[in-house]
Amino acid sequence: MTRTTSEDATIIKRGSLSSVWKTESGYATLGIFANIAIVLAVTLSVYLSGGSSAIGSKVLSGTCAASFIVAGLYLLTIYRSYYSSKPIVRSCKIASFLNGFLGAGLFGLLWNRLLTKSKSGDSAGVLGAIALLLWAAYIVFNIYTITNYQPKPITSQTDSRLYSDGSYQRMDIIYDGYAYTDDTTGATFDVPSGWVEDERSGGVVFTSIDDTAKVWFLEPYDIWNNLDNKDSISRDAINQEIYAEDNFAGLSSEYLADCKDEKVSSETIGSYDYFVVTGSGYTKGGTKAQMKYCTHIENGYAYQWVFFKYADSKSQDRASDYIAMIESVKY
Incomplete structure (x- = not known):
C-alpha cells in the first residue's frame, strides 16, 4: 500500500x-x-x-x-x-x-x-x-x-504597377497629389491625390486608384510647326480665336465607338477657354464609357485633355478631379 x-x-x-x-x-x-x-x-x-x-x-x-x-x-x-x-x-x-x-x-x-x-x-x-x-x-x-501613416507620392511607373502573368494590379498606396510638368512646352498642372501615372507614347495617362476613370493629357500638338505656310504666320497667331466648334465635330469617333450623343461646346475652365466634346459609347477595348474631351490652343500648340469615366462603375465620380487638373494648368 x-x-x-x-x-x-x-x-x-x-x-x-x-x-x-x-x-x-x-x-x-x-x-x-x-x-x-x-x-x-x-x-x-x-x-x-x-x-x-x-x-x-x-x-x-x-x-x-x-x-x-x-x-x-x-x-x-x-x-x-x-x-x-x-x-x-x-x-x-x-x-x-x-x-x-x-x-x-x-x-x-x-x-x-x-x-x-x-x-x-x-x-x-x-x-x-x-x-x-x-x-x-x-x-x-x-x-x-x-x-500617422504618410502616403507615398507616386514617382514612376514601377511605383504604380505590379506585373504578373502579363497583367497588372494596383499597389495599395494612397498617392499624394503633386505637380506635373510637360517637358516639351513647360505646361504645368496639379495631379490630385488618388491617381496613378502611366507614361506612354502620345502623352501621359492618369488612372484613378479605384480604376473607375482615366485622364489622358495628350502630348501637346505643334500646329504651327506642321503648317505648310508657317514662314508667313507667327506662332502666337495660332490660338483659340481662329478655330470654331465645328472644327471639333466628330472628334468622339476617334476614341468611342457607337457614340450617338456627341455634343460640342465652348467652356472656360480655370483661366483658359476650351472647345469641349462630350459623348458616350464604347472604348476600343469594348468598355462602356463616358468621355469629355477639352482642347485649348495657344502659341501654336493644341493642349488636349481626354477624360473617360467607365459607365458601369459604382465608385465615386472622378470628373471633379479631371476638372481640377485643368483648372490648375499653366500653359
Missing part, C-alpha cells in the same frame, strides 16, 4: 489542476495552429472580399490586438484558477489547447511550463501583468503607425 503523506492530502484537498498537471503536447500544438489559422482567415477574407492590403494590415493588427486582450483576461482569470482549489477548467487537454491557442506559441509554452513547475498562481499573475503591458505597448504602436 502506498503511504499518503500530509502534502499529498493537501494537494488532493485543494483539487488544483496544477497538482495533477501534464502538458498534452498534441492539444497545445493544435491550439497554436488554430490561432494562426483564425488570424490568416480573417485577413484573407478582407482581401477576397475586395479589400486592399492596407485594410488587411489594419484588420490583422486589430485581430492580434483583440486576441492579446482576450489572452490577458484568460491569463488573469481562467489560467490563474488552475492553481486554486476551484479551477474553472479541470481537463489538462482543454487547458493545454487554450494555452496554445491564446498563448500563440512562446507564451503558451511558458504557461504550460509554469503549470509543470509551479504550485502557486503568483507567478502567473506577474507574467500576466508583464504580458498585458507588452500587448498594450504593441496596440499603442500600431494605432500610432496607422494614424
Whole structure:
C-alpha cells in the first residue's frame, strides 16, 4: 500500500489542476495552429472580399490586438484558477489547447511550463501583468503607425504597377497629389491625390486608384510647326480665336465607338477657354464609357485633355478631379 503523506492530502484537498498537471503536447500544438489559422482567415477574407492590403494590415493588427486582450483576461482569470482549489477548467487537454491557442506559441509554452513547475498562481499573475503591458505597448504602436501613416507620392511607373502573368494590379498606396510638368512646352498642372501615372507614347495617362476613370493629357500638338505656310504666320497667331466648334465635330469617333450623343461646346475652365466634346459609347477595348474631351490652343500648340469615366462603375465620380487638373494648368 502506498503511504499518503500530509502534502499529498493537501494537494488532493485543494483539487488544483496544477497538482495533477501534464502538458498534452498534441492539444497545445493544435491550439497554436488554430490561432494562426483564425488570424490568416480573417485577413484573407478582407482581401477576397475586395479589400486592399492596407485594410488587411489594419484588420490583422486589430485581430492580434483583440486576441492579446482576450489572452490577458484568460491569463488573469481562467489560467490563474488552475492553481486554486476551484479551477474553472479541470481537463489538462482543454487547458493545454487554450494555452496554445491564446498563448500563440512562446507564451503558451511558458504557461504550460509554469503549470509543470509551479504550485502557486503568483507567478502567473506577474507574467500576466508583464504580458498585458507588452500587448498594450504593441496596440499603442500600431494605432500610432496607422494614424500617422504618410502616403507615398507616386514617382514612376514601377511605383504604380505590379506585373504578373502579363497583367497588372494596383499597389495599395494612397498617392499624394503633386505637380506635373510637360517637358516639351513647360505646361504645368496639379495631379490630385488618388491617381496613378502611366507614361506612354502620345502623352501621359492618369488612372484613378479605384480604376473607375482615366485622364489622358495628350502630348501637346505643334500646329504651327506642321503648317505648310508657317514662314508667313507667327506662332502666337495660332490660338483659340481662329478655330470654331465645328472644327471639333466628330472628334468622339476617334476614341468611342457607337457614340450617338456627341455634343460640342465652348467652356472656360480655370483661366483658359476650351472647345469641349462630350459623348458616350464604347472604348476600343469594348468598355462602356463616358468621355469629355477639352482642347485649348495657344502659341501654336493644341493642349488636349481626354477624360473617360467607365459607365458601369459604382465608385465615386472622378470628373471633379479631371476638372481640377485643368483648372490648375499653366500653359
